[in-house]
Amino acid sequence: MKLAMIGLGKMGGNMTRRLLKHGIEVVGFDFNEDTVNQISLTNGMIPATSVEDAVAKLSGEPQKIVWLMLPSGEITENQIKDLVPLLNKGDIIVDGGNSNYKHSQRRGAWLAEQGIHFIDCGTSGGIWGLENGYCLMYGGAKEAADIIAPIAKALTHEDRGWAHVGPVGSGHFTKMIHNGIEYGMMQAFAEGLDLLKGKEEFGLDLAQITELWRHGSVVRSWLLDLTAEALAHDQELATIVPYVADSGEGRWTVVEAVDQGVAAPVLTVALQARFRSQDSKGYSYKLLSLMRNAFGGHAVKTK
Structure with missing residues (x-):
């Protein structure tokens, strides 16, 4: 063939x-x-x-x-x-x-x-x-x-x-929704890890915790695997600019939710968080950028 x-x-x-x-x-x-x-x-x-x-x-x-x-x-x-x-x-x-x-x-x-x-x-x-x-x-x-x-x-x-x-059309529609879900999952991991990092009195090791979650936890996933591997090399992410691009499909997913009149608050907020990242210095945005690079090879802005 x-x-x-x-x-x-x-x-x-x-x-x-x-x-x-x-x-x-x-x-x-x-x-x-x-x-x-x-x-x-x-x-x-x-x-x-x-x-x-x-x-x-x-x-x-x-x-x-x-x-x-x-x-x-x-x-x-x-x-x-x-x-x-x-x-x-x-x-x-x-x-x-x-x-x-x-x-x-x-x-x-x-x-x-x-x-x-x-x-x-x-x-x-x-x-x-x-x-x-x-x-x-x-x-x-x-x-x-x-x-x-x-x-x-x-x-x-x-x-x-x-x-x-x-x-025809159903393949790209399915992938569009897939990417919308991906936005939400990534945002949840990024925000949760940002909270862990912010609890300085505990001195939490994010590499240890993400590796721990990979085994038996209900949040284990390929995204977690990639995040744990990345954090094992660098937890501070000092060289990564907290800027997260969106490829378009997240936007289309939110528009589809509006067209159908279906509530999709997680996907919508995840998309808007990426928009907001251009004006923020948050750790969670660095993590989102890191995840996109890990699974898709998408460019990471560095200092």
Whole structure:
């Protein structure tokens, strides 16, 4: 089986490496030629010099599959439009980035008119997915979803970590809510640890406590694992600026809660706390920034 991967950044590059490791042929393209050359030489990816070249190297496949790992918004929008003349009816475009689900619904409807399948795939797992496997939640027609199932299994695990969750739009919607929940979980850990640190009379060791919580505690989780590991190296976080970015999906989740008239106070406050971080010097914001870096490789502002 062969596919084209367009976008070889942190996530796309690691996904490509995992696919190659599990026997899926990948034609890869990125505007960073060094990245293309590196993955080709070290992992056996078929290099492409352009998107057109990548698609052309899928000739002979019964259905061309083009997987996009690009920033949401105009870049993804334009790339999908540019792909249409290069594809045939029945071919498949997968958007594995963090697009707004409403945009995915619109794109899917338009591509269906062109006879091209569209899969919107929410991708979780961050920089650790290469070794541990990703979590894929994708939407689209069953016919197309069945075709990409072997790819999903290679990126995750044979029997878990992947699911066709519904029609076009449902994959990115599910990932959006996932990220909203993530905001709330991270905020709870950050605030709790800030309170522990603030009780100076006890002289609490946060590295010891977070490691303790990892075993048997009801709050144990991968986020806690990452936080405990980070605190074992540095509890003061003196070099980290207490600035926490939001990638967009947290905002979209809160807007969705308003649209549905569903109370989501934890998710809303967690989002607003990130907005407030730009004007604060709190320890909790440093922890939030540290967690984002630990699971996703997101940039940390340092002094």
